[in-house]
Ligand code: UD1
């Protein structure tokens with residue numbers, strides 16, 4: 001039976017990135033480059049997928065998990081040597097093998113399918129995916145003879161001045177007859193400028209053996225971009241960002257200024273949501289329908305239900321239920337669960353807290369390690385005092401409670417339903433249902449004392 005398999009090359013260090021992080025793990029729109037590649041491969045219905053790991057093998061495996069098999073390339077002797085490491089897993093497969101590099105994050109599954117179709121139509125032993133680069137520097141060049149037949153691929157460092165003029169480049173994506181691929185790889189040598197075993201040399205070897213090598217020229221160079229340094233990383237990110245933004249707009253999301261809207265690859269957004277300029281939506285953020293995300297808001301791994309309004313605020317690892325709103329200039333720290341129709345106003349910080357339906361926290365307040373019920377009014381400048389210098393403690397506030405402005409609620413603390421805390425109180429003991437708690441000095445007025453003060457205003 002004929003099978004379709006894929007090898008993803010991801011063992012290189014990525015010296016040109018000048019980074020402690022291995023190249024294929026650098027992120028493009030929040031997702032590792034090699035993960036982008038695997039995601040597209042997964043859309044193409046492969047029998048086996050083998051990722052070649054070497055530098056940072058454990059980190060690459062942790063990123064991709066069990067979505068792929070792995071083969072270890074212990075020493076980075078070149079792309080040809082890398083592919084050979086998949087031989088034990090793939091050698092008995094009758095069929096075709098797609099090879100992709102882990103540093104080409106912009107490829108789309110349809111292009112792989114087109115390549116397979118072309119390969120089959122040409123009855124080729126190998127088909128190279130090529131494109132035409134405005135600036136081909138750094139890429140392998142496609143050398144064709146005078147009637148346009150591919151002769152070989154020449155690497156930048158091995159290319160003579162005439163070959164360096166060629167703009168048609170090797171995208172690093174190929175489809176091979178599986179068995180012919182491995183047979184040819186055993187014939188490669190490292191006699192070249194970089195002293196590496198080049199996968200690209202397989203082209204000449206197959207041709208020498210009388211096999212057909214085809215080249216499929218894709219129309220869009222951008223999609224084939226390889227990322228070897230941070231400049232290319234930024235270029236790839238820009239292209240991916242435009243692609244992501246366009247898809248959201250086509251799906252019914254209004255982006256007021258797509259050029260300044262930064263949405264990660266995994267983010268989901270419902271229809272009729274409006275996103276103002278300068279917004280960043282990161283990680284696994286999910287936004288419902290009819291939401292409004294105001295300028296310069298940043299949401300990380302946050303879930304918003306429908307009809308939520310966020311105005312210039314930072315939200316991390318939290319969720320907000322339908323009809324709730326926050327901001328401007330507020331901060332949800334991780335594990336904040338905001339109920340339906342909750343109002344969080346200006347300069348409010350919430351951390352590890354649950355806030356029940358209809359509760360209002362309007363101004364200048366810190367809510368940490370707390371459970372708040374429904375329809376509570378939290379006044380201005382309230383502090384949930386959750387930390388004793390060593391441990392964090394919890395405060396529980398029942399439904400319909402009223403917390404006066406400038407109060408301190410010193411945890412651990414229970415404030416019952418339908419209770420009232422007077423403004424300016426520092427509350428350390430439980431407050432029972434229907435109590436009013438007041439914990440401050442009574443006001444004293446000293447008649448005519450103003451006249452004795454050293455400072456006096458105009459009479
Ligand atoms: C490679 C191609 C070049 C092509 C370009 C497209 C070769 C010899 N050259 O060059 O023709 O134009 O890609 O982007 O194939 N890797 C390993 N093990 C190794 C070496 C590399 O797994 O020993 C992996 C890297 O992690 C990377 C991929 O193979 O994901 C490509 O290697 P890289 O060094 O980036 O090759 P290029 O110089 O870009």
Ligand code: CA
Nearest residue numbers: 103226227228
């Ligand atoms: Ca590369």
